[in-house]
Amino acid sequence: MKKRITVAVLTVAMLMGVLTGCGSKAEAPDSSAPEAERANEITVGIANDLAESLNPLKSGYTAGTREVMFNVFEGLMKLKPDGNLFPAVAEDYTVSDDGLTYTFTVREGIKFHNGQQVTASDVVYSVEQCKTPDESGAMVEPALQIIEKIETPDDRTVVFTISHPDEEFLNYLTVAVVPADYTEQDTKPVGTGPFKFVSRAAQDSVVLEKFDEYWGNKAKLDKVIFKIIENADSMVLSLQSGAIDLCNHLPTVQVSQLSDDFNIVEGSMALVQALYLNNSAAPFDNELVRQALSYATDRRQIIDIAFDGYGAVVGSSVYPTLAKWYDESLSELYPYDVEKAKELLAQAGYENGFDMTITVPSNYPQHVDTAQVLANQYKAIGVNVEIQPVEWATWVSEVYNGRNFQATITGVDAHYPTARAMMERFMSQHSKNFINYNNEDFDGLMNKAAGTGNDAERTEFYIEAQRNLAQHAANVYIQAPADLVAIRKGLELGGFHFYPIYALDLAELYWAE
Numbered sequence: 001m002k003k004r005i006t007v008a009v010l011t012v013a014m015l016m017g018v019l020t021g022c023g024s025k026a027e028a029p030d031s032s033a034p035e036a037e038r039a040n041e042i043t044v045g046i047a048n049d050l051a052e053s054l055n056p057l058k059s060g061y062t063a064g065t066r067e068v069m070f071n072v073f074e075g076l077m078k079l080k081p082d083g084n085l086f087p088a089v090a091e092d093y094t095v096s097d098d099g100l101t102y103t104f105t106v107r108e109g110i111k112f113h114n115g116q117q118v119t120a121s122d123v124v125y126s127v128e129q130c131k132t133p134d135e136s137g138a139m140v141e142p143a144l145q146i147i148e149k150i151e152t153p154d155d156r157t158v159v160f161t162i163s164h165p166d167e168e169f170l171n172y173l174t175v176a177v178v179p180a181d182y183t184e185q186d187t188k189p190v191g192t193g194p195f196k197f198v199s200r201a202a203q204d205s206v207v208l209e210k211f212d213e214y215w216g217n218k219a220k221l222d223k224v225i226f227k228i229i230e231n232a233d234s235m236v237l238s239l240q241s242g243a244i245d246l247c248n249h250l251p252t253v254q255v256s257q258l259s260d261d262f263n264i265v266e267g268s269m270a271l272v273q274a275l276y277l278n279n280s281a282a283p284f285d286n287e288l289v290r291q292a293l294s295y296a297t298d299r300r301q302i303i304d305i306a307f308d309g310y311g312a313v314v315g316s317s318v319y320p321t322l323a324k325w326y327d328e329s330l331s332e333l334y335p336y337d338v339e340k341a342k343e344l345l346a347q348a349g350y351e352n353g354f355d356m357t358i359t360v361p362s363n364y365p366q367h368v369d370t371a372q373v374l375a376n377q378y379k380a381i382g383v384n385v386e387i388q389p390v391e392w393a394t395w396v397s398e399v400y401n402g403r404n405f406q407a408t409i410t411g412v413d414a415h416y417p418t419a420r421a422m423m424e425r426f427m428s429q430h431s432k433n434f435i436n437y438n439n440e441d442f443d444g445l446m447n448k449a450a451g452t453g454n455d456a457e458r459t460e461f462y463i464e465a466q467r468n469l470a471q472h473a474a475n476v477y478i479q480a481p482a483d484l485v486a487i488r489k490g491l492e493l494g495g496f497h498f499y500p501i502y503a504l505d506l507a508e509l510y511w512a513e
Helices: 063-069 120-131 142-146 232-241 287-295 299-307 328-332 338-347 365-381 392-401 419-426 440-451 455-471
Strands: 041-046 077-079 085-087 090-095 101-106 147-154 157-162 195-201 205-210 223-228 262-268 271-277 354-361 383-390 407-413 475-480 482-488
Touching: 041 232, 085 090, 101 120, 120 142, 120 147, 120 157, 142 147, 142 419, 271 287, 271 365, 287 338, 287 475, 299 365, 299 475, 328 455, 338 365, 354 365, 354 392, 365 383, 365 407, 383 392, 392 407, 407 419, 419 440, 419 455, 440 455
Parallel strands: 041 223, 354 383, 354 407
Antiparallel strands: 077 085, 090 101, 101 157, 147 157, 195 205, 205 223, 262 482, 271 407, 271 475
C-alpha cells in the first residue's frame, strides 16, 4: 500500500516506543527565534495520565509511567540507546570468577533530588523492595529473587551474592534507587536522574526540571512539561497550535495533517501488539479457537489499513529488536487461511462461530483501528466482534489488573531488553499474567532459562519458550509497530534517541541556535 505521508527517517541501531498526547492551544513559537528569546523548555504530549503512585518500587507502575520517569530515576546500572548498560548510581563494579558475587561501589558524591547523599543502605532498601511481594503477591522485579545475600561493608559498597551465574543480572539492577527513609515517594518522587519531579496535576500535566547537581552530563533543557489528553483529534490541534513541541505514537493519518513546522522521525516501538486473549474465559480456553483466530487474522492487511504499511509482522511475544532471542520463522506459523480457521472452529464445536468482545483503550486510536479491521476479518469465519472502547484507567483496572475481559488489543513492552522481560509475565503464577496462560511446559522452560549459568543454553530455552507461546496460540500476535514522532523544528534531532525499551530520554534534547 502506498504511504500517505513522507517521513524523515532517523537511522538508529536500537528502537523504542513512547506515549502520545496533547495539551491546550497556544500561539506557536517561532523556531527561528534566537535562543535568548525563547524559554529553555519544551512541552511533550502524552496520551494518558501516569500511574496513581509514582513510586517505582511498587507494583502497578505502568509502562507509560516508567517511560516518562526514566528521566527521574536511575538504578545501579542504566541503559544506553544502543542497548548496552553503564554504571549510573554505581561508579563501578566487579564480578567474581565464579559469577556469583557482584560488588558495586556507589558513585562518590551522588545525590538524590532532595539533596540527600546516596548510600549503600539506599541501594539495599530499593533492591529489597523490588524483590519482596506486596499484599497482592506482586513483585516489581521477580528476577531479583536470585539474590541470596546482600552485604554492605561500608556506606559506598554493596555486595550481592546470587544463587547461580546469570548474565542478565546487571539488567535486573536497572531498578530505581530511591532514599530509604523518604516517605512521600508516591506523590513527590525523588530519584537521582537528570530531571527532578516538580508537580503533577491529575489528568492534566506533569512538570520536571533540570537537576543542577546531577552526577553526569546535565540536562540541556531547564524544564519539561508533559501535557495529558486522551482525545486523538485534540492531539493534532495542540501540535498545530504550538501547545506541544514533541509527540510520539502518532497515527499516520494525524501525521499527514501536520505542517512543515515539524520533523517526523520514524523508529519502531519496543513492544508487541497483539490480540491478547483471556485463556481462562470461554471460548478462548480452547486452544483450537485461539489457533483459528490466528489463521483468520490477516496481519499484513492490518498493517496496511490501520498503519499505512508501517510495522513488522511478528508471531510471538518477542520483538525483532531483541535479535538474540527472536525467532523470525514464527511470523509465518499462522498464514492467513480462512478455510483452515473454519475447520479448527468446527473441531472446537463452534462451526457456526461465536460472539466475542474486544475491550480496547480508547485513547490509543491505533488499537481501536486494529480492532475494527479484525472485526471485519473475523466475519468471514462467523465470529461477531463487539468493540468496547474504555478509558485508560478503566482498561488498567478492569483488563490488566482485574483480568475481567475476553480479548483486548494493546502493546506489551519490556522494562529491560531481554526475552525474559517480555515472556515471564505469562508464567502461570506470575502476578502480571493478565491473559491467564497456564502451560507447564512453558513454565518449565522459563525456569530452566533462569536456572542455567550457560548463556547458550539460556538463549535456547527462551527461544523454545517463545515457540511454546506461538504454537499454543496464547495470543493472536500481530506486529511490532512503527513509531512516528513529531518533533518541532528548532529542537535538535541529534538530541533525540530511540531505545530498545519504553524510555523517553529528554536529557540531550535542546533548542538549536
